[in-house]
Amino acid sequence: MNKQDIASIIEEVMDQLKGKRLPKDIVPIAVSARHVHLCKSDLESLFGEGFELSKKADLSQLGQFAANETVTIAGPKGSIEKVRILGPARNLSQAEVSKTDAIKLGLNPPLRESGKIEGSSPVTLVGPKGSIYIKEGLIIAQNHIHMTPQDAEAFQVRNGEYVQIKVESDRPVIFNHVLIRVSEKYRLEMHIDTDEANAGLISGGQQGRLIKNEESL
Template sequence: MELTEENLRKIIHQVIQEQLGSNNDPNAIPIGVSNHHIHLTQEDFDKLFPGQQMEKFKQLKQPGEFASKQTCDVIGPTGTLKNVRVLGPVRTHSQVEIARSETFLLGVDAPIRLSGHLEGTPSVRLRTKDAEIEVQGVIVAKRHIHMSLEDAKRFGVKMGDSVAVEINSKDRRTIYDDVIARPRKDFVLEMHLDGDEASAANVRGNTVAHIIPKPKSTF
């Protein structure tokens, strides 16, 4: 079978379903814990890693996205995060995504935003052995759910809708409100939480989430 983007999406979907088990709940949403990471433009990548190509370290669940072998130090006014992973492919604007707890270490007041919404965000320095640059675009990623168009139809949501999500983990039940639906044709079903949120909900490898249905209007 030719490994096209469509076939890769099907393979990833099949793997997720197998991880959930043969008697899986069709409404169960796998949870991906998003650790701090960096997205770079081609120009910034070339400055930080002169003469290099972005090398794949690990395939991520969303088709075409991957963790690269390259890392940078993220330097703020009061502290440094060492060896933060660069994710590929390259973007049209560089950005750094961190957990809320890490904003205190770095000394930056990063807002909670969806990826790419960078207006008014603070700046940090990125450093490798070859270069150091300044990047404006530090955010704490707003929790969201990637899903296919078919998933969106099944859940009754559209791009940008806010939903409440319930997570039942060992010894803990957590409800996260204001989770943003992000359907796209090639997306694989996966809820993204940062490390702080996942830790608070006691998320483990097989923990899943469920969208809480909105009450039907009686009028």
């Protein structure tokens, strides 16, 4: 190894220590399994009056956590037990599942951005103290990329824009129509569901290349 190679390696390590993105078009990928968000009143209906979620682990996005508590999601054809609740409590309850999960439940939830549940599928949630039927709230989550305004500037994208992500796995795949979500509270990360991960043989911790939609593949 010559001096130029050594210098290049040292420069790369120093950039990583400084938090610099290398290369600039790479996005880390996280696989999001089925989960539930609950409003305060629904949480109490399922777990009892005054109940508070207890933290199992922090999530990558600031202030969000996986709770120790789980619920059962029930549909006309089947149910899925031990579905993790994510905290903190939200204004509206929402359950996010994969298409495979939806088939097992016998339901047909729409593909939606998280939080946009108007007109989505109804579903029953069962907890240790009771059950609730929500008229809308079951969705298949739109894959998306969380990023800070600084990330958005570096990638030259904006909130609400759609891009492509190319993943070089053992089964290479290109995700089209990937939503950009920008907030100071976010950390750079793409979220896909388990069906998408399985289709591309993708595991958590892998990376993808962000491609602007007007670019050639």
